[in-house]
Amino acid sequence: MTPLVETESTKDLLAERIAARVNEVLVEAQQQRGRASIALTGGSMGIAVVAALAASTRTGEFVPDWSRVDLWWSDERFLPDGDLERNAQQAADVSDRFALLVNLPPENVHVMGDSDRFNTPEEAAEDYIAELRAAARAENAEGDFPTFDVALLGMGPDGHVASIFPGREETQIEEPTIIAVRDSPKPPPLRVSMTLPLISTANHVWYVVAGAEKAEAAGRLLKGTPALETPACGVSGRISTVLFATPDAVPAQDDETPTPN
Numbered sequence: 001m002t003p004l005v006e007t008e009s010t011k012d013l014l015a016e017r018i019a020a021r022v023n024e025v026l027v028e029a030q031q032q033r034g035r036a037s038i039a040l041t042g043g044s045m046g047i048a049v050v051a052a053l054a055a056s057t058r059t060g061e062f063v064p065d066w067s068r069v070d071l072w073w074s075d076e077r078f079l080p081d082g083d084l085e086r087n088a089q090q091a092a093d094v095s096d097r098f099a100l101l102v103n104l105p106p107e108n109v110h111v112m113g114d115s116d117r118f119n120t121p122e123e124a125a126e127d128y129i130a131e132l133r134a135a136a137r138a139e140n141a142e143g144d145f146p147t148f149d150v151a152l153l154g155m156g157p158d159g160h161v162a163s164i165f166p167g168r169e170e171t172q173i174e175e176p177t178i179i180a181v182r183d184s185p186k187p188p189p190l191r192v193s194m195t196l197p198l199i200s201t202a203n204h205v206w207y208v209v210a211g212a213e214k215a216e217a218a219g220r221l222l223k224g225t226p227a228l229e230t231p232a233c234g235v236s237g238r239i240s241t242v243l244f245a246t247p248d249a250v251p252a253q254d255d256e257t258p259t260p261n
């Protein structure tokens with residue numbers, strides 16, 4: 001599915017817009033199901049969105065009841081607890097350990113396992129599957145996984161999303177699950193990730209992308225190339241799939257126009 005594109009002139013304004021849209025989706029989910037959930041992402045834009053969510057809560061905008069929101073992650077770097085490179089640590093750092101999301105209980109924050117707690121990323125992946133299954137049971141979900149109202153995805157300049165990288169067999173996994181990733185081309189080498197089919201169970205899949213270095217991959221995303229080449233192409237939301245981007249992160253309209261001789 002070709003994503004819709006929404007742009008905002010600066011990274012900060014983009015983060016604010018995404019946060020406002022996330023708040024709307026979470027409020028609506030709470031009206032329908034009583035609870036809501038989001039799969040967060042790492043990367044520069046992903047963390048900017050967490051900061052914007054915290055800011056929107058502080059300023060009393062239209063926000064969900066955070067005591068009834070579950071925070072999940074679509075991927076994590078398998079590093080020691082508190083390592084500054086961990087996605088969850090970076091999100092915690094910009095939200096005063098999630099305290100700025102007022103009333104969010106610690107048990108709602110579902111961080112993927114770290115290398116202090118687990119010997120291998122495979123063990124951390126198994127543990128996260130168990131945590132997701134427990135949430136699915138509590139929700140009376142039909143399958144092994146709870147509802148994800150929205151999954152945010154940063155995208156690397158190579159087109160990777162979560163820790164699913166181009167040219168690798170993980171792009172071909174058809175099962176919705178959590179996997180260990182070894183020898184990641186982007187450091188650190190050990191990671192834990194949702195597979196592309198698991199991300200695609202989310203109601204809304206929103207790419208959050210800023211900066212000219214992402215424009216080439218965004219072009220491939222909008223063209224719809226194979227997931228093996230552009231993992232970002234291997235996901236879509238049940239309700240919406242949107243590329244939220246700064247203008248420089250989206251290829252210019254006439255990029256495809258042949259140059260006259």
Ligand SMILES: O=C1O[C@H](COP(=O)(O)O)[C@@H](O)[C@H](O)[C@H]1O
Nearest residue numbers: 041042043044045154155156162
């Ligand atoms: O390593 C990762 O990279 C992507 C994108 O990061 P960015 O800094 O280029 O925006 C991120 O979304 C993913 O969660 C992360 O682990």
